[in-house]
Amino acid sequence: MSQTLATSNKSNIVKPVAIPLKDLVPWAIFGVVISLILIYFVGAEQGATALISGHYVHEFVHDGRHLLGFPCH
Amino acid sequence: MAGHLLVRGMIAGMLAACLAFLLAKIYGETSVDLAINFEAAADAAAGQAPEVELVSRAVQSTWGLATAILMYGIAYGGIFSLVFGFAYGRVNTMSARNLSMFIALAGFVVFYFMPILKYPPNPPAVGIGDTIGIRTQLYFEAMVLSIVCAILGLIIYNQLRKYLDVWDAAIIGLLTYLVVFGLTQTVLQDINEVPVNFPATILWHFREAAIGIQIVLWGSMGLIFGKMVQPLFVTRQI
Numbered sequence A: 001m002s003q004t005l006a007t008s009n010k011s012n013i014v015k016p017v018a019i020p021l022k023d024l025v026p027w028a029i030f031g032v033v034i035s036l037i038l039i040y041f042v043g044a045e046q047g048a049t050a051l052i053s054g055h056y057v058h059e060f061v062h063d064g065r066h067l068l069g070f071p072c073h
Numbered sequence B: 001m002a003g004h005l006l007v008r009g010m011i012a013g014m015l016a017a018c019l020a021f022l023l024a025k026i027y028g029e030t031s032v033d034l035a036i037n038f039e040a041a042a043d044a045a046a047g048q049a050p051e052v053e054l055v056s057r058a059v060q061s062t063w064g065l066a067t068a069i070l071m072y073g074i075a076y077g078g079i080f081s082l083v084f085g086f087a088y089g090r091v092n093t094m095s096a097r098n099l100s101m102f103i104a105l106a107g108f109v110v111f112y113f114m115p116i117l118k119y120p121p122n123p124p125a126v127g128i129g130d131t132i133g134i135r136t137q138l139y140f141e142a143m144v145l146s147i148v149c150a151i152l153g154l155i156i157y158n159q160l161r162k163y164l165d166v167w168d169a170a171i172i173g174l175l176t177y178l179v180v181f182g183l184t185q186t187v188l189q190d191i192n193e194v195p196v197n198f199p200a201t202i203l204w205h206f207r208e209a210a211i212g213i214q215i216v217l218w219g220s221m222g223l224i225f226g227k228m229v230q231p232l233f234v235t236r237q238i
Helices: A002-011 A020-041 A056-060 A060-068 B004-046 B059-085 B098-117 B129-160 B168-189 B200-237
Strands: none
Touching: A020 A060, A020 B059, A020 B168, A056 A060, A056 B059, A056 B129, A060 B004, A060 B059, B004 B059, B004 B200, B059 B098, B059 B200, B098 B129, B098 B200, B129 B168
C-alpha cells in the first residue's frame, strides 16, 4: 500500500522535460524570421526605411504604429 | 513539438491581439483623433494645406488598426512560444502554465515597458518627420539592450541560485538587469519632440491607452498560451 502511494506520488511530481535543441532550432529560425518580417512591416516600413515605394503601408497601419509604441512621423 | 508550440503561440498571440484591438478601438482611437485634430489645427494656423488622406481615417482606425495589432500579436506570439520552448525544463522547473504567465510578464517588461520608459509612445502631431530614422534606430537599440541585459540578469540568477536562497538570487538578478540597462540608457540620446502647446491630457490618455493595449496583449497571451499548451506536456509526462 505504502509502496503504491509512494510510486503514484512520484509520478505526479514530474520534472519538466526540456525540448531537445535540435528539434527547437529549425522552428526557432523559421518563427523568428516570420515574426521579424511582421514587426518590420508594422513598425518601420515606409517610416525609417522603405522596401516598397510610396506611403500606403505606412498610412494603412498608421494608427496601430502609433498605439503600439513605434516611432512615427 | 517545437512546431506545435509555434503554431499555438501564433494563435494565442492572434486571440490576444483581438482583445487588445477592442481596447485600442474604444479607448486609444479617441486620443489619436484628438491629436490629429490638433495637428490639423496647427497646420492650418501655420497656413499649410491640409494633409491629403491617402488612406481614409475610417479605414486607418478600423481595418488598418486591426491589421497592425494582429500582425504584432502573431509576431510576438511566435517569439513568445519559442522563448517558452527553450526555457521549459531548461531555465527552471516551472509547470507549463506558470512558465507561460512568467514569460508573458517578463516579455511585457523587457520588450516593451523598459524601452518605452526611455522612448515613450507618441500620438500623431508629436515627433518631427526628419528624425524618424534616428528615433526608430534608438527605439530598437533600447529594445535589444533590454533583452541582452535581461539575459545577463537571468544568467546571474541561475548561477547564484546554487549558493543563495531563491529570493536573494532573484533580487540580485533583477537588480543586475535594472542597473545595467539603466546605465546603457544614459548613453543613448534623449528625444523630446512634443510641441510646446500640445495638450498634456491628450498625451497622457494616449500613453495610458498604449500601455493598456500591451498589458492586455501580453497578459491574455500568457493565459491563453498556457491553457493551449498544457495538454501537450501532460500527455508527454505520463
